[in-house]
Amino acid sequence: MITVAKPMKNPPAYGVTSVDHALQLAVILQVEGPLTVSEAANRLGVARSTAHRLLSTLVYRDFAVQNDDRTYRVGPVLEIAAQTQSNVAAIRAAALGPLRTLVDTLDETANVSIRTGRTIRFIAAVECSQSLRVGSREGMVLPAHLATGGLVMLAALSDDDLTALYASPPANGSDERPDLAQLRTELRAIRRSGIALNLERSERGVVAVGRAVTNASGETVAAVSVSMPSVRHSPARMQDVVAALTAAAQAISTTL
Structure with missing residues (x-):
């Protein structure tokens, strides 16, 4: 040799x-x-x-x-x-097809994010074709309690786990510490509905809707979300958005 x-x-x-x-x-x-x-x-x-x-x-x-x-x-x-790279790569690979279908259905930008501690990171995104659109968030890191996907993934935690997660002061002085009582109330509503609705919480003029992605064990490992300009959001449109989002989340979860 x-x-x-x-x-x-x-x-x-x-x-x-x-x-x-x-x-x-x-x-x-x-x-x-x-x-x-x-x-x-x-x-x-x-x-x-x-x-x-x-x-x-x-x-x-x-x-x-x-x-x-x-x-x-x-x-x-x-x-x-530092996480197992194959896991992140597997989620991203499983997500890209359903994300494109989701964008084709709604013509709004779609993202997949994962959580690490108190933050989430966008690992995949597909932009829509409309001139007025929310841009790709791929690679960005945001506080979990301010992002749609973060709320979805925090909702998968128990109240005790949530308390432990935010027990220590923020490591970064710029981090915003959530009101845990208010956050628990919001997360209970997300658990009941399975949907997180973000009305300009993380960015002015942007509305997002998110749903959990689970693995074979039923654990929430990621979140898929749709982001749109607030001018295109309406209660009447939510049924179509949630239906398409649910189909995407199920497709990704089934692949995983």
Whole structure:
């Protein structure tokens, strides 16, 4: 058997040092765990002020979060990457066909999202053809309690699990902490109906409707949602939206 050696990697001719340092920190956080500003500075051989700026940028882009003890750990983006990639890939692959059918039926943008802790990330999206439309959210990370898919997935938790999820203060100072009493009331309504209705909650002028995607064990693993400009939303249209959304959720769940 002939073994072919892999070519040695050479640094890019026009590499940007700050980008390289940020990527190194992201890898350290994901592979080795939390670290302080001083530890980051020592690992990179840079000043503490530089390390702090790099970590702050990672926090801003959801690659890291700051703990109460001022250490930094992986954020939503890397937490999702740390999940079994085959699971995320399987959900996305199962979703794309039903999403296209959903968009063909309603001519509104459709998304699939997954939850990691208190946040959700959009892993698949198909835009509609209308000139006035909600754009793709693929790749975006949002607080779970403010997003349609997040509400759907939070509704799958028990009251005790929900309390535990929000027991500690937000790791990121910009995170908005929900009113748990109000949130529990909303989630009970979602459990009864199976539908989450978001009336401009996460974005002004946008209405979204969501439904759970389940695996073979009946566990909620994702959410499928339809987003539309508020000017096209009406109670009379909800029956058609919910019917198409339910068909999409069932199709994805059956594939999984």
